[in-house]
Amino acid sequence: MDKPKVVLGVSGGIAAYKAAELLRRFTESGHEVRVVPTASALHFVGAATWSALSGNPVSTEVWDDVHEVPHVRIGQHADLVVVAPATADLLAKAAHGLADDLLTNTLLTARCPVVFAPAMHTEMWEHPATQENVATLRRRGAVVIEPAVGRLTGVDTGKGRFPDPAEIFELCRRVLARGVTAPDLAGRHVVVSAGGTREPLDPVRFLGNRSSGKQGYALARTAAARGARVTLVSANAALPAPAGVDVVPVGTAVELREAVLAALPDADAVVMAAAVADFRPASYATGKIKKKDGQEPEPLALVRNPDILAEISADRPRPGQVVVGFAAETDDVLANGRAKLKRKGCDLLVVNEVGERKTFGAEENEAVVLGADGTETPVPRGPKEVLAETVWDLVARRLV
């Protein structure tokens, strides 16, 4: 089989040096990469680096090797074009169809999926001109990754940071796997909760659960690759932030509820993959609870936490919002799942069997997705990404 052909466009931002790592990930995993930098990108990283790492010639202008008509050929033959980093200037040119160098010509001739990984200062990212250009590109079907929040070039921090190259690579791999299928969640905002809540007893102890957050992170990652804007409310998950996803870290069930409700008003879909504690300690000891010689411990008093899934299913701020729940069951899996779907009032319920060695922390999952309309979609054992894709297929069908 031919190697997948990737065009890596690099525009002139300091994050260009991080694109070298992205390039390595592509070449080491069997992709044929043609790097097309802009002239200003070469101020940051020279042509020799791109050429040596890709094993292919590098040019910025349409005037080199004219007999090969590169300004048309490179785009036409690509399976994926990824521009990383994409500067405000490059996004503006792409949105308006300008074609004054090899990269912008390539963007006009490409018929394959296109991914932009913007990196710039917060002010430039937030400027209405940039935001309108991003909206235009997304409307046309490009995947524009949300920049990460963090340290920028100088001493300042904010939104605009180039996401982790490993995460951009993962997103590109998913986009490539989907092929030319239009990003069906483009223009949508989805909220995903992930991980497990921790309910503090005292400053050093908590009641928690064994959820790793991997399923919720897979849902966030796959939604971003399908073009969605993603808010990931993450409870205590020790996982890297997926590229292009807004991560809201939380600790307890009450904090998770607040974060989900805050993101809800303009959300098209909510997937509650987090393992939310049903109970929390009735009181919190501000000092460490000490054992007392010769005395048995006090019994632990618990109170109920709010049922977030039931609450957002019953009270949807936006008509047509799709709500998805998860059910972890140990016995009578399907019967319990059906009863839970009714009780919670959500549109879809992903039911999986859990146990000591099943599902928690594993890379694979097996489930049945129950629909309020009576449908049943079995998902055979496989990577958590496969279950995530099935969930989004079912959600996309229900979005109006």
Ligand code: CTP
């Ligand atoms: N959930 C929630 N708020 C809670 C508890 C759970 O939103 N306080 C959500 C979870 O995110 C998940 C779904 O509800 O999507 C199912 O959680 P589960 O703990 O299995 O359901 P319970 O209502 O706790 O049912 P039971 O204790 O009977 O298993």
